[in-house]
Amino acid sequence: MVQLKYIQILKELKRMKEDQAKAVLKINILSNIIVHQLADILDFWLRKLGVVCEIKSGNYDNIIQDAAAIPRDEVVIIFWEAANFSDGFHYTIKNANENETAKYRNKIAGELGLVFQSLKNHKKVLFNAFHSKPFELGINPGRLATFVLESNEELLRVKPDNVVVLDLNPLFLSVGLEQCFDLRNFYSSKALYSIDFFKSYCDHITPMIAALAGKIKKALILDCDNTLWRGIIGEDGLEGIKISTPFRMVQSAVVELYARGVLIGLCSKNNPADVEDVLNTHPQMILKNDHIVIKKINWNDKVSSILEIHHELNLGLDSFVFVDDAEFECNLVKEQLKEVAVYQVPEKVNDYPRLMEDIASRFFRFEQSAEDLEKTEQYRVQTKREEAKRAHHSMEDYLRSLELHVTIARNETNQVPRIAQLTQKTNQFNLTTQRYTEQDVSAMLSSGEYDFFTLAVKDRFGDSGITGLVILNRREEAAVIDTLLLSCRILGRNIEWVFMDMIMEYIDKPVIRAAYYPTLKNSQVSDFFDRLNFTRLVSDQVGQHYEIEKSAYRAHNEIDYIKLTTWKKS
Amino acid sequence: MEEKLKEVMASVFEVSPEEISHQTSSDDLEKWDSLHHMNLIAALEEEFEVEFDEDEILDMINFKLILLTLSEKLN
Known part of the structure; x- marks a missing residue:
């Protein structure tokens, strides 16, 4: 999800709530600490996915009583923090004797039993596994971590099937411990988690809630x-x-x-x-x-x-x-x-x-x-x-939004390496697949019998560079399109038609000849000249030959969303 | 900075920015309770890229004091 600031989330959410769509699901957040910021963030995250829920927060440290009052068709999220099993538990456990520890153990087991008794038939309960972060971080479990381990065993032993236990530790790792907890608020107000934590938590639980709301990807x-x-x-x-x-x-x-x-x-x-x-x-x-x-x-x-x-x-x-x-x-x-x-x-x-x-x-x-x-x-x-x-x-609307800008150059000697490379490498949108070396290209250029047109494309996302080429042979009485190719990176934008328009406009001979030589890879352009209304001539082993009178060619004036710069204008 | 502060406070306390003035204190806004105070601090820290300590958080109980604390942090 995009990184939005808390204030942006609050603003966006306010705007989203104006559209009073009916809630498809009711969610209850129960906790033994303060997690009041979660409701808004979760609400926003779900609405982003098109899931409108009614989200209610339970009372502070009131999981057992709150659980008893929730209707069965609602979803429950439980933040039950080990650090607040009882007031100051994260440090009192350190000096608890065996007797006291057993008492705590019984307390948790009893409370878990009561909560699950209330919630065993509910739609779904998302229960964060107990953890000892950020109070104990050693690889050798301390008293709190040991107690947490035992409590989680109890949790997994007694939980009904509708309770899903979530392990928050990977989330602490990916977000970072410093970012996840706000100890200032914990010591003053029993609010343990930061906004960053809640954002990441929502990333993880919204697909589950969306699934419960029937909005699933298939x-x-x-x-x-x-x-x-x-x-x-x-x-x-x-x-x-x-x-x-x-x-x-x-x-x-x-x-x-x-x-x-x-x-x-x-x-x-x-x-x-x-x-x-x-x-x-x-x-x-x-x-x-x-x-x-x-x-x-x-x-x-x-x-x-x-x-x-x-x-x-x-x-x-x-x-x-x-x-x-x-x-x-x-x-x-x-x-x-x-x-x-x-x-x-x-x-x-x-x-x-x-x-x-x-x-x-x-x-x-x-x-x-x-x-x-x-x-x-x-x-x-x-x-x-x-x-x-x-x-x-409307494909056209999209292409228009791209702000396409095509630049066509003619006979640029400094482009010789790129021209040769294009003839060598392009297989798919390539009508004749003639391969030329740099020496070939240089020789053809200096002979004066060929025109080399290159095409470069930019749009609002970036510059594709020189990605199209036409080689025109003007030696004979008819102009011959020796090579016509486009890199597959720029296909689907109708650039080829505009390119052809420019070439046809440039040609000063009454008749233009062209050909399609089929290869294993260029079938996508097999009807290219047919689509331009060229007349089919003979078809031989090499391929299909075409011809058109210059006066019969119709330019694609309807393509008005491609800005064109040519050698003539520059 | 004052305008941005008003905007943040308005969003957090769900009022319009015009309702926030130099005289505004936690007594004047219905939503300004201890929970929303945490929201305010979180929003300000994100927005102005600062961090407040416990004492500062406790002191920031009206617009002028927030402005003062913020200015000290930023200068």
Whole structure:
């Protein structure tokens, strides 16, 4: 969750409460210390997830009496601090003799019995395990820690099934002991925990409460390249992609979710055959075809693909979690499909398994029914039956919001290395896949018979650099498009049409010829010139040849959201 | 700083910033009890990136004293 300050939380919460949505769940916070700040923070955290609850705080040090008065259909959270088992317990226990210690032991056992007698039929009770922090921190348990250990044994022995015991120690570690406790407030007012602690606590318990409120995530939709493996299968090939330990950890976590009944889907801009190849044959893949209920491997935008998944699985978008490495795709989905929870793969791959653990926690469920586990199979069958339905949404609005700025340069000699590199490396959006060395490019440039147009793209998120190239052969009476390629990083933004418009406008010959040479990797552009209304000429072993009269070409004037700078204007 | 302080106090005590003046003390605001006082301290510490000790917390019972304590911390 975003790091919001306490005051921002209070302000936001006030605003959220103006919308008087009906509470779907009632939550009671019982405690033997002061935890009054938790209610607001929890309320805010839950509303952020779209879960409106009525949250009530019990009276100070009144767990037993409060527990007896709570209706059965309500949820209970219990903060029962060992430090305040009795007044000053964290230090009085140090000098307690065996007799006194036994008395305390009986007191706790008796009180636990009473509380659980009252709460055994309630919807759910979240009970923080007893702990001795921050009063005893030695690795050799002191008197308080020893007493806590015994009390936890008793707790686990007598607790009814509806009581979930939460271990706060990992949370103390991740937030930091200094940040978790405010001893000033504990010594003056018996308020032990800090705002930072409550924020982190809410991070952990909101998925549980959301699950109780019936708001659960059901489907995990994953990108492929740089999300399931490192590398781009269409560019690097089966041998080139890497499935290092962090990626294997991530995949294991995904398979674990599958086993818990979460629906796993793939949504990737790729050639389907490439991805199938990895799924079926890559020896290091842990995620297999059997785990995947639905695949959208195509060149459509991801919002369309996710909407298709949404229709075909017949699941609410608010039950989707989407993971992708590309900022562009993440933002597109975030902006167009607000209900979908979107996670971006971290830049440092070592942070990725931890993020996946966070993601997995979004799928929290209390119990696994056999039905849950069967569901995946049902969905798989259903998917096969159903036709893909077209999604309607405003892709254009999104592209407009990106503030795309395309710069086209012509015959820039200082770009020769990049030009050669692009011809060498680009496989997917590449019409003819002509490979040139730097020497080739230099020679062609100085011959004066070729024009080299490069394209660079910026948007409000960043600069993609030189990512497109057209090589035009002007030697003959017709202009020939020798090379046309775009890096896959910038696809899906309609940049290729604007690029073509500029080239066509520049050409001073009446007829333009072009070709598509199929390879194993460039099927996504097989109809590129058809879509531009070029006329098909002969098709030979090398590929399909095209032609168009300059006057017959229609520019894409409707694309008015791409700002253009060209060599002419600069 | 005064404006920011008023804003924080207003949010914590659930009143509008206009209701906070130099004369405001814990007697004037219904919500200003010991629990909300903790909220105020937590919010101020976060907002102004300072830390108050026990005695300061006990002393900060009206707007002027809070302002004074804060100014001393920040200068």
